[in-house]
Amino acid sequence: MAEAATAPSKSDLDLKSLAAEVVARATQSGATDAEAMISEGDEFSVSVRMGEVETLQESGSRGLGLRVFVGQRSASASTSDLTPEGITQLVSGAMALAKVTEEDPFAGLPDTADFGQFQGDLPLYFEDVYSLPPVERIDRARRAEAAALAFDPRITNSQGGHFDAATGRRILANSRGFLGEYRTSYCGISSAPLAMDADGAMQRDFWSTSARRIADLESPESIGEEAARRALRRLGARRVPTQRVPIVFCPETARSLIGHLFEAASGDSIWRSASFLAGQLGETIAASGLTIIDDHTMILPNGVAGFGTSPFDGEGLPSRRNTIVEGGILQTYLLNTYTARKLKMKSTGNATRGLGGNPGIGGGNVYVLPGQATPEQILADIPAGLYVTSLMGFGANLVTGDYSRGASGLWIENGQLTHAVEEVTIAGNLAEMLKNITAIGSDLIFRSSVTAPTMRVDGMTVAGA
Numbered sequence: 001m002a003e004a005a006t007a008p009s010k011s012d013l014d015l016k017s018l019a020a021e022v023v024a025r026a027t028q029s030g031a032t033d034a035e036a037m038i039s040e041g042d043e044f045s046v047s048v049r050m051g052e053v054e055t056l057q058e059s060g061s062r063g064l065g066l067r068v069f070v071g072q073r074s075a076s077a078s079t080s081d082l083t084p085e086g087i088t089q090l091v092s093g094a095m096a097l098a099k100v101t102e103e104d105p106f107a108g109l110p111d112t113a114d115f116g117q118f119q120g121d122l123p124l125y126f127e128d129v130y131s132l133p134p135v136e137r138i139d140r141a142r143r144a145e146a147a148a149l150a151f152d153p154r155i156t157n158s159q160g161g162h163f164d165a166a167t168g169r170r171i172l173a174n175s176r177g178f179l180g181e182y183r184t185s186y187c188g189i190s191s192a193p194l195a196m197d198a199d200g201a202m203q204r205d206f207w208s209t210s211a212r213r214i215a216d217l218e219s220p221e222s223i224g225e226e227a228a229r230r231a232l233r234r235l236g237a238r239r240v241p242t243q244r245v246p247i248v249f250c251p252e253t254a255r256s257l258i259g260h261l262f263e264a265a266s267g268d269s270i271w272r273s274a275s276f277l278a279g280q281l282g283e284t285i286a287a288s289g290l291t292i293i294d295d296h297t298m299i300l301p302n303g304v305a306g307f308g309t310s311p312f313d314g315e316g317l318p319s320r321r322n323t324i325v326e327g328g329i330l331q332t333y334l335l336n337t338y339t340a341r342k343l344k345m346k347s348t349g350n351a352t353r354g355l356g357g358n359p360g361i362g363g364g365n366v367y368v369l370p371g372q373a374t375p376e377q378i379l380a381d382i383p384a385g386l387y388v389t390s391l392m393g394f395g396a397n398l399v400t401g402d403y404s405r406g407a408s409g410l411w412i413e414n415g416q417l418t419h420a421v422e423e424v425t426i427a428g429n430l431a432e433m434l435k436n437i438t439a440i441g442s443d444l445i446f447r448s449s450v451t452a453p454t455m456r457v458d459g460m461t462v463a464g465a
Contacts, residue, residue, distance in 0.1 A: 013082065015040070016181060018064075019173035025091045026068050027175050031098070033069040033109050034175045035315075037353055038062070041168035046134075048141040049160040056138075065355030068094045072103040078355035106341040109315070114347070115178040116318040117311040118297050124305045125183035126213035129165045137163045140189055140220045147224025148193035154235065155228050159192040159204060161220070172353070178316040185212050186307075189220050191227040195235055203234035203420075210447070212304050230389075233410065237420035239464040240411060246385040247426055247460045248378060248412065251443060253388045254452035258292060258366060260396045260403075260430055262450075265324055265332075266361045267339025267350075269398055276401040276431050277330060286328040286434035289371060294322040294334065296349060296364030300446055308364035308449030314353030319364065322348050328435075336361050367451040371440030375454040378439045380415040386462050387412055388426065401430040407462075421464075428460040436460075 019036045026034035040062035047055040064087075065078040075097030079090045132140075145161030164187065171181040190208035197203075207227035209218035249257060261277075269275035277285060296319035298306035310319055315337055323331045335343065336351035336359045352362035379387065392406035408422040428436075441454030 015169075015171050016173070016179060018082065018087075019171045020179055022064065022066055022087060022091065023173050023175050025087065026066060026094065029091055029095050030070060031068040031095065031175070032071055035067045035109060036173050037065040037355055038171040039065075039168070039355060041166060043164070043166040044137065045162070045164045046138050046141050047160045047162050048138065048145055049158060051142060051146065053138060054160060063355045064090065065353075066090055066094045067358070068098050069108060070095070070098045072105055072107055073098050073101045074104065074107045074358070075101055076356050076358065106338055108337070109174055109176055110317060110337045110347060112176045115174075115176065115316045117180050118319040120297070122182070122297070122305045122309055122311055123299070123303060124212065124309060125167065125185045126304075127185070128214045129167060129185045129187045129212075131214055137165070143220035144189050144191040144224040144227075145193070147221040148191045148228040148231075149224075151193075151225050151228035152195070152232055154195045154197065154232060155193045156196045157194040157202070159194065159206075161224065162188075162190045164188045172312070172314075172316050174316060180312050180316060182311050187211055187214055187217060189217055189223050191220075191224045193224070193228050193231050195228070195231040197235045201235070203231055203237065205230035205234055210307075212307075216302055216304060234408070234420045234422070237408065237422035239423050240386075240421055240462060241465050242461070242463045243384075244459065244461050246382050246412075246438070246456055246458045247462070248382070248385060248387045249452075249455045249457065250375075250387065250389050250409075251441075251445065251447075251451070251453055253391050254368070254455040255448070255450045256391055257433070257455065257457075258368060258452050259450055260398070261292065261434065262294075262324070262334065262363055262366055264398045264430070265330065265334050267333050267335040267343060268361055270333050271339055271342040275398050277333075280330050281333065283330055284328050284435075285330045285431070286325055287437040288328045289440050290325055290328050290434065290437055291323070291369040292325040292366065293369065294324050294350070294363050294366045297321055298365040306365040306446060306449065308366065310364070313349045314351035314359045314362075315347070317347055317349045317351065320349045322350075324366075334361055334363070363449065365446070365449055365451070367444065367446070368440060368453060368455070370442045370444040370453045372442055373439055375441050375443055378441055378454055378456050379412055379417065381439075382412045382415060382456075385412040386410075386421060386424070386426065387417055396430060398430075401432075403428050403430050403433060424462050424464040426460055426462055428457070432459065433457050
């Protein structure tokens, strides 16, 4: 019997003590404040194409980032060398940089009273992502691809079946008494088949499942079959005439709309006046049926933490639940400490942190509250329109709200999905699109950290033939 895989071994180095020691070394060297982040993790990935292993990768990483403050000057540095010599060089390098940077009156750690961690159980880490022997991991990737290839004779080729597993650990310490850590796990299966019609035209699509533990993954066969269905429905795709019609975003594309709104509500965009949402706090910015939540503490119905869940943010503030939009009204901007000070507000616990640089802004589990209508009921009311299943490009201008993206999907006629559509562009303005959301589906499923159900937007233009 094959042995189960084990997590790559780590050294006996006490990383929490090391993080605290690095902070102490920085303050002893003249920093008025300091913050250290240690990140370590491992990844496994296998790709199988046409039944044969194409790539097999296993890697581990560990690094240390240090941010120091000398008065109102700040700098950061990072290293993967955790030897005493490497630490000495890291501290001296960060201090040297801080002394030559410009002063910034908004720079600095959060106030001491604001630090903390979510008080409750957050099931983020499961060792069972390493419970499968490597041969079984490869087998799951192979089974996902095989199920797609066997689904229909028109599935003639494949870009592969994949299995991934990863674990991570983060430790944050600062000179104001905060010291916290958490571990995460991830695993996933995907399949990307190619379908060919009678004329030799080919179409590709994919499907995947991901979870924090092996037990929550969908079967490889179901993933392969769904990927095949999605590839087949793209056969015979054609352009449609340019026209103004309702657009229905499937859940996988609707989440991109929420991503654009999140970015527009980010404190970085707001204080720079680089967002169409600047000055809109407390105003109606969307249809009354739209409510968007940013929850960093979410536990899913299966008892596992969401993909965007964590006990504290990138600055050591306790995780929380923010309501971004409620009933169409913008309730909050998304802020870290720096942008909050710029805007004379308080952080919303949205700081993100890499090993280098200053904290950014990111979401937890960002999702749209579902409506009552099924996707079929949403489609039934549309005489002609486009059901968008894929988007290309980044065509959203957050300053003006102008929106234009390449799209493909299925044409809606008399409430039914008819033929596939490709090589079209959908265009509108985000400010208008949010207010023209006329239906929100009941099909909310948490497959990632940003999630939305089916959504209908009226008044957009499909630019085609």
